[in-house]
Amino acid sequence: MQTKVKNYWSLYLDFLHDFKDLKYSGFSLPYLCHFTGLIRNNDEIYHKLNDKEFTKQLINQVNDQKEIQEAFDQFKHSHTKQPLVKNNEAKVLLNFDTILRFPKETFIECFDPAKTLIIMAGDKNWKRTKKPSAHLTTTPRNPDHQKEVSHIPTDYLSNYPIATPEAVMQVKNKALDIFNVHTEHHLYKNINFQNIFLAKITEIIHRIEQTKCFLQNVSISCIVVSNTHSFISRILTLVAAERGIPTICMQHGIIGSEFGYIPKVATIDAVYGDFEIDWYKKLGVSEESLEVIGHPRFDQAFANPKIDRSIFNKQLGLDATKKNLMIVVRGNRGIGKWRVLIETISKKANLNILVKDYPNINHHVLTKEFPFVYSTKDIDLYDILPNIDAVVSYPSTVGLEAMLANKPVFILNKEFPGYTGYFNSLDELVQNDPQKLGDLVVNYFDDPNWNSYVESKKVEFLKYAYPDFSNSGERLKKLIKRLTK
Template identity: 35%
Template structure:
C-alpha cells in the first residue's frame, strides 16, 4: 500500500465514522454511498490526496486494505435475516450503468430458464425529467410471460424495467437527512477538514443521500413483493449493488457481482458487499482474498461475453479490409484508445510507427461513435467505422491497447498483445506479467511492434509471457455462459 492508498482508505473510514449517525430504516447512509463518486473527477480533491501532510486530521490510519473489507463485513453482519416464505424463483439482472454486458443470446437463455426481471438505469435528460414516469405495480414487471398453454413467450430483447416505476414519497426524510449531513459538514469544515471543505464533496453527498433513500425504498419493495431467488449485479461498489447486497441479506436473497472488466486500480473494487464475486481467473481471486474477502465468496467464472471470442466465426478479412479501406498486402494492427486519455503518448507511439508505416493501423475508440482525433493527426491510420470488436480482433495480426479488457480478448483470440502503460495512483499491476510487452515509453513500445511486423511473429520468450498471463488471467476458457447458468440455478434452488 502506497501513501496515496493509505490516505484514501483512512479518510474513507473516517467518513463512515463521521456520518454513521445518518440512518434511514436502520441503514447507515455512508455505508451505502458510493464513496469514490464523492471525490472522483474533482481535481481539488485528487490533489489533496496527493499532498504530503494533513495526516493529523485522521483518526483511522489504514495500512492494510483488509481493515476496510472487515469493516463492511461487520456492518453487513448486523442485519438479521427474515424467515423465507414460499418458493423464490425469480432472477433479477441489474444492468447497472450498462456494465452487465451479457450477450443477447445469454439474456434469452436465462429468461427461458427463470422468470427474469431486467433492471436498468433510466437515462434522463432535461425533457425527460419534467415528464412523470409511468408507475406500474411490481406484479406487472415480470418480463417473461406464459401463454395459456404454459409455454414461455420470449421477446427478442428483454424489456427494461426502471427503479422509478416503484412509487415512493420520501422527500421529508431526504430533507431531514441532508440537514443532518450539512450540520456534520459544517462542524468538520470549522475544524479545517481538507476533504469536507471542498464544495464538490458536499454537493455530491447531498445527491447521494437522496438517491440512497429512494433506492432503499425501491429495492426493498421489489424484494418484498416479488419472489426473488437471486440477484446478479455488474459491480459490487456502486450504490444500487450495495443496497441489493444489504437488503438481500435481510430477505434471504443471494447477490452476486459478475466481473465486467479488468481490475485496473486499487480504489474501484473494494469493499465487496455482495455475497459472491464472480471473477475471470486466478489474478482476481488472489487480489480479493489478499484484501480480506473470504475465499468462498470469490468464484472463478469467466464471463459469457468472452464466449463470443472463442465461438467467433473467422471474419471475412478481405471484405472487412475493403469496408475499412485497408491495403490488402499489409499486416493489420488494431490500436484501441479511450477518448483523449494518454494522447501525448499515443501521438509519440504513432509518430514513431508511421515513419516506417509497417502495417495498417486501425484506431478504435471507446466509445466508438466518431473517428478519433488521432486519425486526423495521422492520415495514414484508419477509422474502425464502428465495426464489431470481435471482427476487428479477428482481422488484426496484433493488438495494441491501454489498460483494457481488449488486451485480454486479444490473447483469447491468439493474437500478440502490446500494452501502452500509464502510471496512475492505485494501479493494480494487472498486466505486469506480460513483462516487456507492457511499456511506459511509447517509443520503446513502437520498437517492439515494428520488430513484430518485420519478423511476422513474436519471440519465443514473448509468446511464453503471453501464455503464462492468459493461464493466470482467464484459465477456464470457453463455456462461461453454462457455468453462470449452473451457478445461478444452484443459488435459486438452495
C-alpha cells in the same frame, strides 16, 4: 503503501465514521455511496491525497487495505439474514445497466424467460406512486441498451413508491448538522461536496424505498449485478442480504486500479481468473466468496467470425495487402506517447494502423494527423478482433479480450497510484517507453523467434488471468443453480 492509496482509504474510513449515524430504513447511508464519485471533481482533495503531510489531518490511518473490507464486512453482516434462503421457485433477477454487457446469446441460451426477470432503474422523476405496478412490461424504455433482452420480462424500480419528502428532509437536515460540526474539515467544508452528497442522499433514500417495495412484491431467488459500486446495485445487494437472497457480482473489467473493486459486497463475486482470487485474498476477502466464472461477453472471443476479413478491410478502406495493427486509446490521454509509437512503427513496418477509442466511436485526432491511421468506427470489438494481427493497448480490458481471441498484445504502460500491475507478467511486452514498445511491435512482424516469445507470454499470462475457456454463461448458470437449489 503509496501515499495516495493510504490517504484515500483513510479519508474513506473517516467519511464512514463521521456520517455513520446518517441512516434511512436502518442503513447507514455513507456505506451506500460511491466515495470516488463524491470527490471526483474536487481538485484540492486529489492534490492533498498525494501529500504525506495530509495523513496527519486524518483520524483513521489505514496501513492495510484489509481494514476497508473488514469495515464493510461488519456492516453487511449486520444486514444479512443467515442462512441464505434457497428458493428455486422464485425468479432470477438481472440488474440490467450499461456495464452488465451480457451478449444476446447469453440471455437466450442461459436464462429462461419464465424464470428470469430484468430490473432497470427507469425514469428518475421521483413521483410517488400509490402502489406497485400490477404487471411487468416487456416494452423497453431504452431500446439501445435493451434490444438483446426484449424476450425477458422487465420491471423498473421507478414503478415503485419513493420515500416521503418529510423522510428525505429529516435525513438531509441531519447531514447539514454534521457539516456544521465540521466547518473546517478539508472535505466536508467544500460546497460542491455538500451539494453532491445531499443530492445523492435523496437518490439513495428513494432507491432504498423502491427496492424494498419491489422485493416485497416480487419473489426473487438470486440477483446478478454488474458491480456493487453504483449505488443502485449496492442497494439491491444489501436489501437482498436482509431478505436472505444470494447475490452475484460480475467483474465488469480488469482490476487495473484497486480503487474500483473494493469493498466487495455481494455474496459471490464472479471473477475472471486466479489473479483476482489472489488479489482479493490479500485484501481480506474470503476465497469462499469468490468464484472463477469469466464473463459471458468474453465467450464471443471463441465464436466464429461474423465478418470476413475482405469485407472488414473494405468497410474501413484498408489495404488488403498489409497486416492490421490496432491501437487502443482512451480519448486524448497520453496522446504524445501514442504519436511516438505510431511514428516509430510506421517508419519501420508497412502496416494498416487502426485506432479504437474509448468511449468514442468517431474519428480520433490521430486519424487526422496520420493519413495511414484508420478509425475502427462503430464496428463491434468482437467483429474487429478476428480481422487484426496484433494489438497495442493502454492497460485496458481490451488487452485481455484480444488475447482470448488469440491475438498478440503489447501494453503501453503508465504507472499510477493504486495500479495493480495486472499486465506485468507479460514482461517485455509491457513498456512505459513508446519508442521501445514500437520497436518490439515491429520485431513481432519481422522476427520469427520474437514472434514465438510473444506467443508464449500470451499463453502463460492467460493461464493465470483467464484459466477456463469453457462457456462463461453456462458457468454462471451453474453458480446460480447452486445458490438457489
